[in-house]
Amino acid sequence: MDRERLRRSAKSNWAILGVLLASTLFGTTGTALAQAPDTVDPLGAGILRLVVGGGGLVLLARRDLRLLIARPSVVLIGSIGVAVYQLAFFWSTRSTGVAMASIVTIGASPIASWFIGAARRRPAPPPAWFGAALLIAIGLTVLVTGGYETVEVVPSGVVAAILAGAAYAAYTEAGSILVEGSIPGTAVMAGLFMGAGAITSPLLIWTGIDMLQSTRGVLVLGYLALITLTVAYVAFGWSLSYLTPTFVVMLTLLEPVVAAVLSVVVLHQNLSVTGWLGACVVCIGMFLAGRAALSSRTTVTS
Secondary structure, three states, X not given: OHHHHHHHHHHHHHHHHHHHHHHHHHHOHHHHHOOOOOOOOHHHHHHHHHHHHHHHHHHHHOOOHHHHHHOHHHHHHHHHHHHHHHHHHHHHHHHHHHHHHHHXXXXXXXXXXXXXXXXXXXXXXXXXXXHHHHHHHHHHHHHHHHHOOOOOOOHXXXXXXXXXXXXXXXXXXXXXXXXXXXXXXXXXXXXXXHHHHHHHHHHHHHHOOHHHOOHHHHHHHHHHHHHHHHHHHHHHHHHOOOOOHHHHHHHHHHHHHHHHHHHHHOXXXXXXXXXXXXXXXXXXXXXXXXXXXXXXXXXXXX
16 A cells, blocks of 8 residues: 555656746747737637647657547537647737736636536545645745736736636646546547647738748748647656646646746846745745645646
8 A cells, every 4th residue: 555655656657847847838838929020910820830840749649649539529619729828829929918828827727627626526625726826826926026017907808818728727627537547648638739729820810921931930930830839749748647737737837937037047138136036925826735745635646
């Protein structure tokens, strides 16, 4: 019994590291996109990222994709979630700014995940989860509002950000359901992202494919698609086998901290002392969330 408990604990530890790796790679997306040619439409780049990165996942999981046929409705819901997240977050950043869009999306996603889990009658997270969530929310608010950017509130952008957060929680939940059905995580992510790419690709008629018209654009797209999507979601999908979506969504909130640090190191933006303090508070919250995941009965034990 003790040996089995140690085995599950070790896998949960690796799963936490997998989610943190994925969120770290997610956090490099904005910095990488900033290296693209100025003529590139970010929405078009995002859609191409879905198509190319999803294609990378399909190549890795090609032998297991047939397993998705058994749950077409869940795959469709997850694909719509990915597509809605991509488009809604883009709209939000354009209308209300990156700061407000990030705060609202990040704040909405764990709440939405909690509600979805309650609707599925999953055991509630332990009190430590709520404490970690509150600490992370405070840290992110301090990081973004007091760090280096002015916050502008535009109602339509805020609504879009809430939708993006809910969509992120929804596709994470859909992925978890498929993984619970003994479908490998990489195959699950391949199905969701290729589905989202198919849903959004018609928009390339309006956004264009400027990303593919220069060597620099192709290199940036390669990083965005193959590293921040294919590699990141291999780790993300595997971690869903050992952690509940509620904890996975929480742990990916490391992303804005990574983005903030890279904005200083790579893009040479200024981050105030207040911003650094907020980043530290987020990291403390992440540590507490990880401990709560390891000690909670809501950790998957398979």
